[in-house]
Amino acid sequence: MSGSQPPSESFQNLQITLKYLLMNSTTIPSSKSHWLAKKLRFYYGWLIVPVSILGTFATSPGQTYMVSVFNPSFRDALSLSLSQLTGAYMLGTILASIPQPYIGYWSDRVGIRRMLILVVVLFSLACVFISQVNSLFMLTLAFFFLRLFGQGALELLSTNMLPMWFRDRLGRVAGIKNVVGRLLIGSVPIGVLAIIKQVGWRGTYMLAGAVVLRPRRKASQVVIADFKMSNRPTGTIAQRPTCSQTIDPLTVPLPYRRRSIPHHTRPAM
Numbered sequence: 700m701s702g703s704q705p706p707s708e709s710f711q712n713l714q715i716t717l718k719y720l721l722m723n724s725t726t727i728p729s730s731k732s733h734w735l736a737k738k739l740r741f742y743y744g745w746l747i748v749p750v751s752i753l754g755t756f757a758t759s760p761g762q763t764y765m766v767s768v769f770n771p772s773f774r775d776a777l778s779l780s781l782s783q784l785t786g787a788y789m790l791g792t793i794l795a796s797i798p799q800p801y802i803g804y805w806s807d808r809v810g811i812r813r814m815l816i817l818v819v820v821l822f823s824l825a826c827v828f829i830s831q832v833n834s835l836f837m838l839t840l841a842f843f844f845l846r847l848f849g850q851g852a853l854e855l856l857s858t859n860m861l862p863m864w865f866r867d868r869l870g871r872v873a874g875i876k877n878v879v880g881r882l883l884i885g886s887v888p889i890g891v892l893a894i895i896k897q898v899g900w901r902g903t904y905m906l907a908g909a910v911v912l913r914p915r916r917k918a919s920q921v922v923i924a925d926f927k928m929s930n931r932p933t934g935t936i937a938q939r940p941t942c943s944q945t946i947d948p949l950t951v952p953l954p955y956r957r958r959s960i961p962h963h964t965r966p967a968m
Contacts, residue, residue, distance in 0.1 A: 744864030754857030755880045759887045760907040761849020768891045772900035791842025802852045822848035826908030830901040
């Protein structure tokens with residue numbers, strides 16, 4: 700076919716681009732590109748760490764350690780056997796895992812920030828939906844939505860934030876996130892049990908939906924995601940490669956567009 704490249708040349712172009720991505724990915728904040736970065740005396744990426752922790756903690760209503768607290772309430776309210784309840788949860792979890800690659804694809808395409816706002820809103824609605832279930836089918840559907848947007852999408856986005864902002868210190872930052880996140884998560888079952896005794900299981904899930912969304916201004920996770928989290932250190936906070944020319948390595952042309960990469964920035968084979 701005319702215009703097609705030999706496999707050896709295509710593979711060589713792929714090697715060049717991969718080397719370029721690996722060698723030119725040092726991220727530093729720009730002091731002129733973002734209003735908040737101008738006021739900070741530390742790296743902007745550290746603001747993403749608490750957002751990522753809050754995102755992981757906010758997945759609790761869709762995680763097994765919180766859903767299991769509601770098992771007796773589900774069985775009593777809907778007259779379900781243990782097999783029916785576990786079957787509904789298993790089916791919802793399996794079906795919710797299928798769209799995860801597509802969620803990851805869209806987060807790459809439109810950015811984590813926009814996807815995070817959408818997922819938080821939908822996850823909050825899923826919490827409200829499960830508080831209104833009155834049949835096994837509705838419960839299965841509710842489990843699907845909780846696992847899709849909570850345990851799946853929100854956890855996926857919260858985890859993928861950190862590699863966008865850290866390279867050399869990613870292991871340490873991820874360790875900090877895990878420690879703080881697990882400490883917060885450890886308090887969830889006891890807290891949920893106490894709230895169920897006060898407002899019932901339906902009211903507890905409605906409250907969980909409100910906590911996930913937090914419609915008040917500065918306390919809102921949506922507001923945090925929208926105004927204090929850039930998608931990555933590009934655009935609003937410039938990414939400056941370790942070469943003489945400022946090029947965003949996350950938007951390097953495809954291997955077939957080798958000519959668009961300046962010759963003086965191309966690594967040697």
